[in-house]
Amino acid sequence: MAATNLPAFLQESIKKVDYxxxxxxxxxxxxxxxxxMSFGSTSWAPWVIEExxxxxxxxxxxxxxxxxWDTANVYSNGISEEIIAKAIEKYSIPREKLVIMTKCWAVVSEHDNVMAFGQNKVYARSKDYVNQLVFLARPPSVEPVTPRAELYLKTNNLTEEDLEIIRRVEEISKKKGRKMSAIAMAWIKSRVTSPIIGFSSIERIDExxxxxxxxLTEEEEKYLEEPYRPKKVVGHS
Incomplete structure (x- = not known):
């Protein structure tokens, strides 16, 4: 059925985001x-958003x-999963309307302030099922580049090539009249199914x-990628 033939409320729904x-x-x-990851207890990490x-x-x-929504057993030692379960219950969100992802890859501490396997709270409180995969092994990760990490990267291990990429993202963002984050999203969403983003506010979601x-045009993508130099994967032997 074409979108134009759908009821008005359904047309509005599919306009919200891509799937x-x-x-x-x-x-x-x-x-x-x-x-x-950012939902849980500040005793686990100071930047975490409380319930x-x-x-x-x-x-x-x-x-x-x-x-x-993507969570993990170790995020605030299970509190992130508890918050998700509470949101589903509090706001009567139809469970079948959500895709919940979680991972099981490290030890969960009994203490809130320890970043460290235990009972999966989403299993316990979210109608007994979790969509998609429960990762038993964490896939290799790369160095994160997020607004929260920007200062650290600039003062520790951000290379000149990285800085040049940032400058080019800024250049294209000004040309298009968009935020730098939108340019970064436009680039990455053409390369993965969907990026996972942590949000600290509704404004960040809207952004x-x-x-x-x-x-992005093919030329703009090449322009952004040109300065890049491969790096070693970190966090794994």
Whole structure:
């Protein structure tokens, strides 16, 4: 059925965000995926968002079409999963409307202030099932480049090539009249099914969703990639 033949409320729904098939799983995930590492207890990490602020943020994300949430057993030692379960219950979010991803890859401490396997709270409180994969082994990661890490990277291990890429992102963002984050999103969403993004506010969600309206030409993509030099994978032997 063409979008124009859909009822008005459905037309509005599919305009919120893009959805893509996740591999061969049969699931459709939102673009972007909401990352829930930042939801939990500040005793685990000072930048974490506590439950009172995280709950309305999850509700806003769902209302805006972000139906896919990514968490892990170790995020605030399980509290992130508990908050997700509470949001589903508190706001009567239909469980079948959500795709919840979680990972099981490290030891969960009994103490909130220890970054460290235990009971999976989403299993316990979210109608006994979790969509998609429960990762038993964490895939190799690369050095993160996020606004939160920007200062650290600039003063520690950001190379001149990295700085040049940032300058070029800024250049294109000014040319298109868009935020740098939208340019970065436009580049990455053409290379993965959906990026996982942690949000600290509703404004940040809205900012990320504007990337749906942004596209890069082949020349612009090459321009952004030209300075890049491969780096060693960190965090794994």
């Amino acid at each position: 893509r098939k996740l591999g061969r799983s049969g699931l459709k995930v939102s673009v972007p995926i909401l990352g829930a 009172d602020k995280a709950l309305p943020l999850l509700k806003a994300a769902y209302d805006k079409g972000l139906n896919t 990320a969703l504007t990337a749906r309206e942004v596209s």
